[in-house]
Amino acid sequence: MAAFTRWLTELTGRARPDDGWYGVFAARDPEGLRACLDGADVLPWDVVESLLRDIGEVTDGPFATRGRALYAAAADAHDGRPGGAEALAERRDLMEAERRYAETRSRELAERLSGAPDPAEAARLEHDLAWARDDRARAAARVRELTARLARWGPGVPAGTWAGAGAGVSPAGAAGPVSAAPAAAKPVKARRRPRGARYAWLEEGAEAVEQEPTPLPALPAGGAAPRGARFGGAADPAPAPAAPATDPAEADRAAANAVYALRRLRAQGRSGEAHVLLCEALAGPPSRLPALAEGLYRAGLGADWSTLLWEAASLPPARLAAVAGVLADAGRAADCEQLLRQGVARPAEELAGACAALRAEGHHREAHALLTAFVRVRTPEDAARLAGTDPHGLVPQLLAAARAVSAPRERELLHALRVAGLAGA
Incomplete structure (x- = not known):
């Protein structure tokens, strides 16, 4: 870990902190990036490849090849700690949920773009679609990477995890900045x-209508980006009404x-x-x-x-809550909890909407389970951002959820709430 951290520090020292992918990741997830630079966590390899492109290094050159070898050894050391395999499987599940979520978002944006909106709206949709596709490619690369790392610790996969490894999606590293759009896919008949x-x-x-795929526009050098260097993220879809x-x-x-x-x-x-x-x-x-x-x-x-x-798990918040509520009412508590655990990778605004929908239907236990899963796998800073969407309602609920996880997690959340100015909410 120490050797890889030194190599990574050398890499980032050659990058401009206010430009390129390094600037994007530093702005979007400074705590996660710092944890990786300090050796407390392992940076996803697709992020490393993006940083290599930032400084003009080819991914098969001597500097990158040495980094890849150090990265593999560091990942083995990190994953071999007590509880490492379980944490790896949980991280992979989150990333698979992210991949599906980004895939759904990409389809939604492509459909909206095909509706021939005005030029300003079209430009915004093209920008959002480019980033949604970047989210999808990064998440797919990380699922494959995490699956390969997990396979080194035994043939079995913990129950409830996904073992598909994002088959059929573009290879790792395909999520970096684009200099040209690929050829459009063949149109599909409605x-x-x-x-x-x-x-x-x-x-x-x-x-159901399949729309003609939209060519990927060039990604801008700045602007919106995947939420988190370690976990990624995607834009927010519109909620859908519950079915009768x-x-x-x-x-x-x-x-x-x-x-x-x-x-x-x-x-x-x-x-x-x-x-x-x-x-x-x-x-x-x-x-x-x-x-x-x-x-x-x-x-x-x-x-x-x-x-x-x-x-x-990738349904819009209102419908996710509706499905969870139906499963709970039918006595399928384990299925309900599994669904909620898989949904915690979503943006804070969506989770707040799902919690509100659950409580509105009287499913307080399920709302608590969702928040408990959230504070267990997301950072205290993420929890503070979630609390900020509805401080009066969510601060006490998140604290109760953190208390159910552990006393240290409750203390960490309290600190993050104080930093965000929400401790007295």
């Missing part, structure tokens, strides 16, 4: 949402149709279409989901339910 008994969970008359309730018989019928369809698709090796069906299930009324969970487990398709929960 299609109607599937019909028939297999898709019984869908709302009548609903449609469904009677039990209809939910059971829809679940049976969905399970039948998924079993057929899995048997035929059509995993992509199976994944689409799971996403379509999330688009229907949340009240149908408990019946779907039971049907999937009875059919031996528990992995599909876990995938659906991963997708649900």
